[in-house]
Amino acid sequence: QVQLVQSGAEVKKPGASVKVSCTASGYTFTGYYIHWVRQAPGQGLEWVGWVNPKSGGTNFAQKFEGRVTMTRDTSISTASMELTSLTSDDAAVYYCARGVAAGYSFGLPTYFYFDFWGRGTLVSVSS
Amino acid sequence: EIVLTQSPGTLSLSPGERATLSCRASQSIGWQYLAWYQQKPGQAPRLLIYGALSRATGIPDRFSGSGSGTDFTLTISRLEPEDFALYYCQQYGSSPPGITFGGGTKVEIK
Numbered sequence: 035q036v037q038l039v040q041s042g043a044e045v046k047k048p049g050a051s052v053k054v055s056c057t058a059s060g061y062t063f064t065g066y067y068i069h070w071v072r073q074a075p076g077q078g079l080e081w082v083g084w085v086n087p088k089s090g091g092t093n094f095a096q097k098f099e100g101r102v103t104m105t106r107d108t109s110i111s112t113a114s115m116e117l118t119s120l121t122s123d124d125a126a127v128y129y130c131a132r133g134v135a136a137g138y139s140f141g142l143p144t145y146f147y148f149d150f151w152g153r154g155t156l157v158s159v160s161s
Numbered sequence: 162e163i164v165l166t167q168s169p170g171t172l173s174l175s176p177g178e179r180a181t182l183s184c185r186a187s188q189s190i191g192w193q194y195l196a197w198y199q200q201k202p203g204q205a206p207r208l209l210i211y212g213a214l215s216r217a218t219g220i221p222d223r224f225s226g227s228g229s230g231t232d233f234t235l236t237i238s239r240l241e242p243e244d245f246a247l248y249y250c251q252q253y254g255s256s257p258p259g260i261t262f263g264g265g266t267k268v269e270i271k
Contacts, residue, residue, distance in 0.1 A: 078264050079206065079251075079262040080262070081260040095259050096259075131205075134211070136211070137253065144254055145192075145253035146253055147196040148196070148198075148251075149208050149211075153204075154205055
């Protein structure tokens with residue numbers, strides 16, 4: 035069965051960085067993009083970006099450009115997201131999700147929905 | 162940017178009743194690139210509907226999706242106790258800003 039297992043909760047100070055990992059099992063890791071979605075306390079869902087496990091290519095929501103890095107290690111079927119220069123606005127549960135590519139633009143997967151999700155990683159930011 | 166507006170914000174219903182949730186897009190969503198998710202407290206979202214109409218694997222047939230263009234609906238034909246939760250719609254992605262979600266509808270027990 036498909037599983038996405040995320041790393042544990044983190045407490046960070048403002049200005050610090052956080053790295054969250056997501057280990058996949060039950061399917062071919064390189065066959066699906068891994069996306070990251072966050073949810074601030076009591077708020078809705080916000081897409082952060084994706085990493086292509088096969089190529090390592092990435093795409094981010096504009097608001098995170100310059101602050102986020104997404105990587106993958108195919109040897110251990112793990113994707114990671116690092117967010118830098120943390121502020122209190124970054125305090126949230128960060129989910130990884132498997133993206134199903136439903137449409138393409140210029141030959142590249144562009145349109146996704148999410149069929150499996152990790153349980154989430156709570157990132158707290160406090161001085 | 163495609164903005165998704167979900168209504169109502171909260172729906173108060175009794176078990177056995179029908180729930181109708183709306184998701185309206187600020188511009189037309191092509192190819193019915195819209196999904197619905199259910200989220201319970203402390204849990205990750207769960208995919209219910211994709212392609213606006215198709216039920217995900219294992220989703221009961223009391224859940225159905227409809228709509229196209231800018232207006233989409235999630236219907237729960239007869240609410241079961243486990244259906245009281247938050248529901249989000251999601252459009253698959255248009256650049257920028259990419260994938261976006263609606264603000265959610267909470268279905269609560271009346």
